[in-house]
Amino acid sequence: MYNTRNKNTKQTKYIIVTGGVLSGLGKGIAAASIGRLLSSRLKVVPMKLDGYLNVDPGTMNPIEHGEVFVLDDGGEVDMDFGHYERFLGVTCKFEWNLTMGKVFEAIRRKERRGDYLGKTVQYVPHVANWIKEKIYETAKKEEADILMVEVGGTIGDIENELYVEACRQIKKDVGEENVMYIHLTYVPIPTKVNEQKSKPTQQSVNLLRQRGIKPDIIIGRCERHLDPHIKRKIAIFCDIDEEEVISGVDVDSVYKIPLVFEKEGLPEILHKKLGIYSPPELRQWEKLVGNLEELEKEVTIAICGKYTQLEDSYASIIESLVHCSAHTKHKVNIRWLETTDIEEGKQVVEEAMKGVDGVIVPGGFGTRGTEGKIKVINYVREKKIPFLGICLGLQLAVIEYARDKCGMENANSTEFDEDTRYPVVDIMPEQKTVSEKGATMRLGAYPAILKPGSLAHKLYGKEEVSERHRHRYEVNPDYIGKLEEKGLIISGMSPNKKLVEFIELKDHPYFIATQAHPELKSKLLEPAPLFFGLVKAAIALKN
Numbered sequence: 001m002y003n004t005r006n007k008n009t010k011q012t013k014y015i016i017v018t019g020g021v022l023s024g025l026g027k028g029i030a031a032a033s034i035g036r037l038l039s040s041r042l043k044v045v046p047m048k049l050d051g052y053l054n055v056d057p058g059t060m061n062p063i064e065h066g067e068v069f070v071l072d073d074g075g076e077v078d079m080d081f082g083h084y085e086r087f088l089g090v091t092c093k094f095e096w097n098l099t100m101g102k103v104f105e106a107i108r109r110k111e112r113r114g115d116y117l118g119k120t121v122q123y124v125p126h127v128a129n130w131i132k133e134k135i136y137e138t139a140k141k142e143e144a145d146i147l148m149v150e151v152g153g154t155i156g157d158i159e160n161e162l163y164v165e166a167c168r169q170i171k172k173d174v175g176e177e178n179v180m181y182i183h184l185t186y187v188p189i190p191t192k193v194n195e196q197k198s199k200p201t202q203q204s205v206n207l208l209r210q211r212g213i214k215p216d217i218i219i220g221r222c223e224r225h226l227d228p229h230i231k232r233k234i235a236i237f238c239d240i241d242e243e244e245v246i247s248g249v250d251v252d253s254v255y256k257i258p259l260v261f262e263k264e265g266l267p268e269i270l271h272k273k274l275g276i277y278s279p280p281e282l283r284q285w286e287k288l289v290g291n292l293e294e295l296e297k298e299v300t301i302a303i304c305g306k307y308t309q310l311e312d313s314y315a316s317i318i319e320s321l322v323h324c325s326a327h328t329k330h331k332v333n334i335r336w337l338e339t340t341d342i343e344e345g346k347q348v349v350e351e352a353m354k355g356v357d358g359v360i361v362p363g364g365f366g367t368r369g370t371e372g373k374i375k376v377i378n379y380v381r382e383k384k385i386p387f388l389g390i391c392l393g394l395q396l397a398v399i400e401y402a403r404d405k406c407g408m409e410n411a412n413s414t415e416f417d418e419d420t421r422y423p424v425v426d427i428m429p430e431q432k433t434v435s436e437k438g439a440t441m442r443l444g445a446y447p448a449i450l451k452p453g454s455l456a457h458k459l460y461g462k463e464e465v466s467e468r469h470r471h472r473y474e475v476n477p478d479y480i481g482k483l484e485e486k487g488l489i490i491s492g493m494s495p496n497k498k499l500v501e502f503i504e505l506k507d508h509p510y511f512i513a514t515q516a517h518p519e520l521k522s523k524l525l526e527p528a529p530l531f532f533g534l535v536k537a538a539i540a541l542k543n
């Protein structure tokens with residue numbers, strides 16, 4: 001039933017990436033980098049199998065889980081999809097992310113429908129089969145040359161066992177020559193010992209073997225390149241060749257990892273084992289990574305949010321600024337500004353803004369911190385400091401303008417003050433009847449039409465753009481006339497002219513905001529236009 005060895009159509013090769021020893025070793029980056037090495041001539045499709053019971057991360061607080069990444073199709077997914085898109089240049093789909101929430105939901109539905117009539121529904125074969133079906137379906141539907149499967153968590157975690165079991169079975173289904181298991185582990189150098197230690201790797205590989213998987217390649221994450229004798233030791237204990245032990249050396253930029261793997265000979269091993277050949281095309285990539293090494297000048301951009309205690313909450317924004325760095329050859333220092341502190345008077349805006357060359361007010365939910373952000377926006381508007389508002393950042397810029405320039409005292413969003421006299425930002429009509437919280441926002445890519453000659457138009461270089469969204473509130477159409485009359489430029493709207501998508505100001509070096517999240521589409525080779533514009537304006541201001 002699951003024999004997917006394919007004689008007539010394209011034979012997909014499967015690369016399964018698991019992690020060992022501890023979390024946070026960069027499995028997502030490793031998988032994305034391996035994909036990058038192969039993607040010059042092959043279609044690489046990434047899948048991520050997450051162990052948590054949420055259907056998607058959309059209902060989690062970013063401080064808990066890091067940024068919620070939004071896809072074109074509106075799927076809310078794990079941050080790792082950001083790495084996949086940035087490294088592979090693919091547009092990912094929601095169905096490429098499995099979570100235990102999705103798995104159990106589907107199994108329950110099938111059981112109620114009677115799909116298993118007469119049977120006891122069991123983890124093996126039923127659940128494992130369902131997981132494999134999704135993997136094979138994706139391979140087929142996408143006509144993938146390579147299906148890259150990242151198993152979440154660390155080997156031995158209870159919540160990922162079913163995924164590991166499903167991945168073990170893949171080898172039998174598709175044939176040894178069509179699958180490869182890559183295990184990322186940790187090679188510590190204990191303080192004072194000053195020697196690389198292979199024991200955690202050996203033990204982690206043992207855990208993997210107990211589950212019936214023998215890794216073909218081991219990537220050892222370490223402070224420095226793995227010493228030859230450590231590679232030899234790992235090779236002996238884990239039953240692989242020395243050259244199949246790869247150094248996953250610490251680097252200051254994740255964009256170096258494909259280059260590190262290339263040097264370690266990974267493309268040749270993949271070629272040999274899977275019989276695929278796709279010489280990596282990394283020269284432009286390498287040039288930009290090289291630029292990051294030679295940043296002579298610097299600018300400081302303040303990110304004014306309220307999830308600042310976990311930088312992962314703003315992962316794509318940080319990446320977008322790195323992309324700008326590579327293209328402008330300026331180091332972009334990030335100043336984290338917790339706007340709750342400004343709101344509570346623990347910090348004064350003027351003080352906080354000293355030495356800041358540009359400001360981002362990012363997305364967010366709930367009242368906390370919003371008045372602090374409004375103070376910051378007022379400051380940057382008046383002091384003519386380059387400003388980029390993202391989603392909530394646009395909504396607050398409109399509120400600030402309404403209060404200060406349109407005489408609408410205490411104007412607000414109904415998200416923060418339901419009874420405000422001037423609801424310049426209000427819930428979208430189709431959101432009013434929504435009661436469930438999961439996947440019910442306005443999500444995914446939507447087009448916007450830009451005003452000819454506007455800053456937005458100049459930055460994008462075209463009139464119709466598409467960016468990703470994740471919000472429930474919008475600029476209240478009843479107030480557009482008044483805002484425009486007082487000088488606010490609505491520079492982009494939805495094609496039906498109902499939703500405000502971009503605003504900007506003239507007589508300001510750079511003041512622009514969007515209802516979308518342009519950071520989600522920024523790439524090393526092609527920085528998101530609004531970020532690029534901000535950093536260039538900040539550089540201009542500084543000089």
Ligand code: GLN
Binds near residue numbers: 393470
């Ligand atoms: N809370 C606002 C809304 O729901 C903004 C959301 C965001 O910034 N992503 O519209």
